Amino acid sequence: MITAERKPLEEIMEFVKPHGRILLVGCNECVTVCAAGGRKEVGLLASALQLKFMKEGQTLDIKEMTLERQCDPEYVEELASFVDQADAVLSMACGCGVQEVARRYKNLPVYPALNTKFMGASERQGVWAERCQGCGDCLLGITGGICPIARCSKRLLNGPCGGSTNGKCEISPEVDCVWQLIWDRLKALGMEDRYEDIMPAKDWQTGRGGGPRKIIREDMAE
Amino acid sequence: MKTESVLEKVLASGNLAVTSECGPPRGAVPEKVREKAELLRGCVDAVNITDNQTAMVRMSSFAACVLVRQMGLHPILQSVTRDRNRLAIQSDILGAYSHEIDNMLCLSGDHPHFGDHPQAMNVHDIDSIQFLQMVKKMRDEGKFQGGDDILNPPKMFIGAAANPFADPFELRVARLAKKVKAGADFVQTQCIYNLDKFEQWMQGVRDRGLHEKVYILAVVTPMKSAGMARYMKNKVPGMDVPDEVVERMAGVPKEKQADEGIKICVETIQRLKEVEGVSGFHIMAIEWEQKVAEITEKAGLYPRPEV
């Protein structure tokens, strides 16, 4: 999923303060799974903002809504009747959702309540870790299902570097050395001899390096 | 002979080669480069010029190499993939070769986390092994990484780093094999204090015949103090300093520790001379370049052969 974390309240207050009526919109997908912007978090943020306003002797007119997804126009459309009663939208979706809402509702500011972080997976309840950087040319088949582009601090395709210590990355003992993980997996799969195959320089055009990307399905696009 | 490099000539002649290093200053101060390099004149065959070492901004390795070459010495251009993409690297190589610089060391580089600009994006367009492949292609095929022909292709003597002490140990010989396959002509190891582990690695290297495919320069670093020994043991990733070495340094009074450090360094060189497959030494005397002459003399590596 795409993971995100709520921005500090101070920063959100700066967005919200100049506006009298706020439409706070959550998303039922990724940000619900990582407990950052789902229905529960929308409720919490609305209450927290209300308390902050009350401290200043004011009240905040805030309407809470949670869409199925904010990255699809058909769901974003559901906000149409509510934006008329708002002066600004505060979106608790990932960056994709914030932009889609902003694209549809051009007449009022749309602010992000979250900092979108990474594409990742749940390691266990309450812990999410980076797994994929969307390089556009997946090499997981060669690396035993573990990605060095997303998980090596230096994006080495022929790792590990000389800083790998006890299975941990040189930058922190909290960070696994992904090449240790890959090597262990290759051994477990009986594929050790793969290690010495040299992975040639990557063509980053399939990734962000080639410019902003689009996928078009001719059979589906109207 | 793959190149015109003096370092290659010394190694090819069967002599033990000696290199040392020069870290450029954290400012536009060319005199500092010249001073350090001058201390090494006559006692080394080539001088590594480091590249934004420990991810701290310094005068560029390329510029410092030019200064050193102008003094009549032979620099080794160190280059890290952390700071530049494949265009910039190839461009630097063309520039360096145009200044008669014909040795280089292809590295990934320390993470910016450790340096003075942790906010910087690390580039890593290519890694150190792809870097080796690229420089070899430039030299042996006369082509850029992208495939186009190069006018007067640079003939670089290609070096890489090899760390026998990093984890996982079982991979460290395979890693050298990979670098050799990619194009390394010579390697410089990590600082050697743990001679047993180094010899264990060399056995693995010899078992695969790698010592005949690549020149191995064993790296030694003289310790200035017991504090330095402890720091290197505990704070530097990939560094293996056995307790006995720290104890030996701590066992002498403070004013004698520097001399003890030199003694250990010379003894290490003497022991390494006996290890089959070691083709030379890299004396990494950081901010202590004035001791390199003394070390080479005491270790019987002075004067340098005429090639």
Place this chain on the structure above:
Amino acid sequence: MNQFEPVIVAFCCHYCAYTAADMAGSQRLNYPPNVKIVRVPCSGKVDAIHILKAFEKGADGVYVAGCLVGDCHFKNGNLKAARRVAYVKQLLDEIGINGDRLEMVYMSAGMGERFSQVARDMTQKIRDLGPNPATTASTLKAEQAVA
């Protein structure tokens, strides 16, 4: 109106804390009328939003009372509650309401005396901290307490 009388909401789990409150009652032990009890099946049922809403509606202090560690009727509901309370304390600090206004406490069903002591201690603590800064600044009356 000289003395500020805090309004305190106590979320009490049915199996232990609420029963302890009952016990206090039958033992004729006094505890301050400031404490308004909300019975929940398990302290783990209490979610962050319940706590925030209590403050929004005028509570000056809140505590969540669950079973003794290891004795939760639902295995580890009290541990979950404790983690949530810790999270909301930080959130309250971020809002500027002072996380000390919120506590997690543990007791067993027979601890009538402990229930009254906790109620007294919390009431005094909140009395010392003063009224909820969100409600003193607004026109909400303190008596408009918990839902």
